[in-house]
Amino acid sequence: MHHHVATIKTNLIIFGLLMLLLVATVGAAELPLGPLNFPVAMLIAATKTVLIIFYFMHLTGTDKLTKTIVGTMFLWLVLMILMIMMDYLSRDWLQILGK
Amino acid sequence: MSTTVLDQTAAAGHKPPKPHRETYLDAWTVKSWLLTTDHKRIGILYLISITVFFLIGGVAATTMRLELMTPKGDLLSSPDAYNRMFTLHGVAMIFFFLVPSIPATLGNFLLPLMIGARDLAFPIINLMSWYMYMIGGSIAIAIILFGGIDTGWTFYTPFSTMFSNTLVVPAAFAVFFAGFSSIFTGFNFIVTVHTMRAPGMTWFRLPLFIWAHYATSLIMILGTPVLAIAVMLIAVERLLRVGIFDPALGGDPILFQHLFWFYSHPAVYIMVLPGMGVISEIVPCFSRRPIFGYRFIAYSSIALAILGFIVWGHHLFVSGQSMYAGLVFSFLSFLVAVPSAIKVFNWTATMHKGAIRFDTPMLYAIGFIGLFTVGGLTGIMLSTLAVDVHLHDTYFVVAHFHYVMVGGAVLAYLGGLHFWWPKITGRMYPEMFGKLSALAVFIGFNFTFFPQFILGYLGMPRRYFEYAPEFQVLNVMSTAGASVLAFGYGLPLIYFLWSLRKPPSAPANPWQATGLEWQTESPPPTHNFEFTPKVEKAPYSYSPVAVEGFDGYGDHGSH
Numbered sequence: 058m059h060h061h062v063a064t065i066k067t068n069l070i071i072f073g074l075l076m077l078l079l080v081a082t083v084g085a086a087e088l089p090l091g092p093l094n095f096p097v098a099m100l101i102a103a104t105k106t107v108l109i110i111f112y113f114m115h116l117t118g119t120d121k122l123t124k125t126i127v128g129t130m131f132l133w134l135v136l137m138i139l140m141i142m143m144d145y146l147s148r149d150w151l152q153i154l155g156k
Numbered sequence: 157m158s159t160t161v162l163d164q165t166a167a168a169g170h171k172p173p174k175p176h177r178e179t180y181l182d183a184w185t186v187k188s189w190l191l192t193t194d195h196k197r198i199g200i201l202y203l204i205s206i207t208v209f210f211l212i213g214g215v216a217a218t219t220m221r222l223e224l225m226t227p228k229g230d231l232l233s234s235p236d237a238y239n240r241m242f243t244l245h246g247v248a249m250i251f252f253f254l255v256p257s258i259p260a261t262l263g264n265f266l267l268p269l270m271i272g273a274r275d276l277a278f279p280i281i282n283l284m285s286w287y288m289y290m291i292g293g294s295i296a297i298a299i300i301l302f303g304g305i306d307t308g309w310t311f312y313t314p315f316s317t318m319f320s321n322t323l324v325v326p327a328a329f330a331v332f333f334a335g336f337s338s339i340f341t342g343f344n345f346i347v348t349v350h351t352m353r354a355p356g357m358t359w360f361r362l363p364l365f366i367w368a369h370y371a372t373s374l375i376m377i378l379g380t381p382v383l384a385i386a387v388m389l390i391a392v393e394r395l396l397r398v399g400i401f402d403p404a405l406g407g408d409p410i411l412f413q414h415l416f417w418f419y420s421h422p423a424v425y426i427m428v429l430p431g432m433g434v435i436s437e438i439v440p441c442f443s444r445r446p447i448f449g450y451r452f453i454a455y456s457s458i459a460l461a462i463l464g465f466i467v468w469g470h471h472l473f474v475s476g477q478s479m480y481a482g483l484v485f486s487f488l489s490f491l492v493a494v495p496s497a498i499k500v501f502n503w504t505a506t507m508h509k510g511a512i513r514f515d516t517p518m519l520y521a522i523g524f525i526g527l528f529t530v531g532g533l534t535g536i537m538l539s540t541l542a543v544d545v546h547l548h549d550t551y552f553v554v555a556h557f558h559y560v561m562v563g564g565a566v567l568a569y570l571g572g573l574h575f576w577w578p579k580i581t582g583r584m585y586p587e588m589f590g591k592l593s594a595l596a597v598f599i600g601f602n603f604t605f606f607p608q609f610i611l612g613y614l615g616m617p618r619r620y621f622e623y624a625p626e627f628q629v630l631n632v633m634s635t636a637g638a639s640v641l642a643f644g645y646g647l648p649l650i651y652f653l654w655s656l657r658k659p660p661s662a663p664a665n666p667w668q669a670t671g672l673e674w675q676t677e678s679p680p681p682t683h684n685f686e687f688t689p690k691v692e693k694a695p696y697s698y699s700p701v702a703v704e705g706f707d708g709y710g711d712h713g714s715h
């Protein structure tokens with residue numbers, strides 16, 4: 058199997074990016090974005106995760122199978138959140154008398 | 157196929173002289189067991205450990221059944237003691253017995269043998285899995301000794317985070333560790349199946365036991381992390397008062413049910429899919445027929461693993477979940493019946509016109525098919541929205557999942573243990589007692605749990621310490637059945653241990669079965685095969701002719 062060896066330089070670049078994103082997280086939390094605060098925070102967090110998985114956990118240099126499994130895990134997380142939201146978003150649709 | 161194989165098969169029929177040969181059981185020092193990386197030995201470590209938890213869970217069940225003989229609470233000191241008892245039963249049986257039962261014992265032992273490998277892909281991680289289990293198990297035993305926990309095995313919030321003053325946080329850690337032991341097992345199995353199959357062992361030549369374990373492993377790695385996080389969040393909320401599930405702190409108690417059941421419904425398939433794999437091995441062997449619809453059974457295992465993940469909301473129909481989400485979850489739950497039925501029909505079709513032999517493993521397998529069908533169909537009843545409003549939290553639910561978990565998973569486990577006992581230990585068990593145990597388990601099981609369907613339908617709630625006097629007759633029936641069931645469980649425990657007193661004498665292939673695991677000696681050598689297995693045919697190439705020389709326990713038995 059081909060082994061991808063990350064250079065110190067790549068690792069440092071990724072580390073720098075992660076630090077920038079950390080600043081972005083704190084900054085975004087201070088901005089008055091209203092309901093957008095949450096999605097923005099999630100987007101930044103997801104970007105950090107992807108960087109860590111691909112570089113620090115060496116997903117870039119691995120075979121298709123490993124990538125598929127990691128992809129499936131990510132998909133499962135999305136599936137879980139979407140189906141939980143199915144409950145939360147439709148809870149108030151049914152008008153209850155006297156409420 | 158190599159000539160070695162043919163020689164062994166030919167020698168299986170009569171009593172061969174047994175010069176000493178190297179087997180995986182040779183070393184008997186403590187170190188040779190506790191530091192072993194041999195998948196077969198780790199399987200045995202697991203076998204012993206889960207038996208201990210089965211006994212603990214069994215004692216709790218017995219206590220509950222004795223308490224429920226009378227409507228008044230008279231055996232246990234308080235309702236709280238009863239709460240701790242059913243929680244102990246649930247936690248021990250689910251997390252420390254059923255989840256690891258078949259995968260960690262039979263799966264560990266057989267998966268490399270069945271695909272013609274020397275071991276699992278990561279032997280040290282396999283050993284670490286057992287240590288994770290033991291850490292979780294030790295915490296669980298400490299909890300029992302220091303006062304127990306009363307939340308039920310489901311740890312529902314807000315009770316578990318706000319009100320219970322029992323050992324909830326240690327229990328969360330126990331479950332966390334047990335969870336990681338199954339993640340380790342699952343990912344080891346997946347890598348092994350992908351990378352270590354013998355030459356010629358293509359995906360569609362894999363035994364269905366392997367397909368079932370592959371599907372189970374997928375659930376283990378995709379679902380278990382969510383459970384681990386959910387129980388950790390309980391610990392976080394209890395210890396640090398961070399608002400996650402508690403409405404007073406801005407949380408939502410139903411969120412816990414979502415997270416918990418996102419794992420725990422698929423966990424039903426962690427428990428029953430490996431059992432289905434066992435049945436798919438036993439039924440063709442004792443019917444002397446190739447399995448009917450191989451690909452359908454293989455794909456239905458994967459289908460169950462996937463569908464199992466999108467039905468969890470059927471546990472929340474009356475919990476305050478949106479009714480529209482309930483509708484979707486109800487519909488999706490019905491879909492699970494399709495792959496389950498495919499399996500049941502295909503096993504039945506395999507038996508059709510077969511030369512059926514009613515040896516112990518087959519008796520257990522037939523019991524599985526019938527009881528799992530009852531458990532599955534009552535599951536359909538429960539996933540019907542309106543019916544569930546009536547039956548939710550009654551004994552009907554208790555009966556339903558025991559038909560799946562005990563009638564399904566435990567019967568398959570016992571059937572598999574009998575089927576592969578000669579391979580694992582090199583000893584035969586006394587067939588007559590085997591049949592007696594299968595019969596006692598089947599009869600005792602139905603006597604225990606069928607009355608509970610009626611009790612639940614009549615409205616008796618589960619988890620109650622005392623009950624209305626008109627329910628007593630059915631409860632006494634249930635307790636009487638449980639004692640027959642306990643007898644059926646006790647028998648194998650005794651005769652399996654008893655069979656170990658003599659040196660190994662079982663033939664390599666006592667059932668004239670076709671799998672690779674039967675082509676090596678019983679018990680297998682440390683490196684599994686003395687030759688490199690090569691696979692040239694489809695699995696389950698049984699024909700009635702092969703019955704010749706099928707002496708089963710024959711002259712190697714213990715009479």
Ligand SMILES: [Cu+2]
Nearest residue numbers: 421468470471
């Ligand atoms: Cu369920």
